[in-house]
Ligand SMILES: NC(=O)C1=CN([C@@H]2O[C@H](COP(=O)(O)OP(=O)(O)OC[C@H]3O[C@@H](n4cnc5c(N)ncnc54)[C@H](OP(=O)(O)O)[C@@H]3O)[C@@H](O)[C@H]2O)C=CC1
């Protein structure tokens with residue numbers, strides 16, 4: 027990946043997040059990055075977010091001679107995007123799909139026999155090197171392809187390899203997860219405003235509280251319940267807040283949220 031053309035089909039949010047993260051982490055040279063997108067505004071945004079990168083209307087132009095092709099269109103457009111790319115794909119091309127729900131089998135079926143396919147589910151914090159991704163190798167992808175993908179994803183956050191049957195669950199948890207957490211941060215901020223904090227102070231306190239708590243889980247390796255107990259003084263403020271949180275059903279709502287998003291990912295793959 028340090029050398030070689032990298033082509034994104036679709037120059038939207040996720041292509042921009044991944045390409046931007048890779049350039050920032052020096053995993054890719056911006057001039058080697060190409061993207062195709064029918065939307066001129068998306069092309070403009072991609073090129074201005076990643077100075078030196080090339081965004082074009084035609085997929086054939088973006089993918090020709092690419093070492094790695096990343097399918098980064100909405101799942102509904104995957105078929106047509108792959109049809110445009112297929113003539114330029116051969117055994118030398120590594121095809122990485124980030125499309126939610128779209129199975130390796132259906133990607134491979136749209137490409138020449140023997141295509142090397144890796145399915146990935148990243149998330150938007152890849153843009154700032156804090157992504158959480160999972161990936162799965164297709165039948166013709168090599169262990170070197172696996173190392174390459176792990177290196178790319180590792181440069182923009184953490185990544186784990188999982189069997190393909192679990193990638194819809196990953197989509198429901200970490201792929202979509204940033205949106206849940208933004209909602210939590212926004213709601214905490216509103217709570218702060220309700221009790222008298224200026225909005226900007228409340229937002230900063232809420233976001234850093236979420237970031238700090240997540241870092242505690244990651245860095246201490248302690249169970250979240252143990253860490254919560256340390257915050258929760260007998261007869262204190264936290265237990266008063268937690269009692270209300272349980273009455274509101276946050277825990278079961280979040281469980282149902284992940285399950286609903288996983289179901290939707292499965293539907294997109296049918
Ligand atoms: N957003 C996220 O947090 C995550 C998204 N994903 C997956 O990444 C993929 C991209 O999502 P996201 O970046 O959010 O979507 P976006 O809509 O931001 O980007 C997709 C882009 O692809 C363009 N496009 C449509 N058809 C084609 C085509 N045939 N050839 C080339 N470009 C095309 C779209 O143009 P137009 O708008 O005109 O249709 C759009 O600009 C999806 O499959 C999604 O499931 C995975 C993980 C996280």
Ligand SMILES: O=C(O)[C@@H]1CCC=N1
Pocket residue numbers: 126197201202
């Ligand atoms: O909402 C979606 O479908 C995509 C997939 C994961 C995050 N965003």
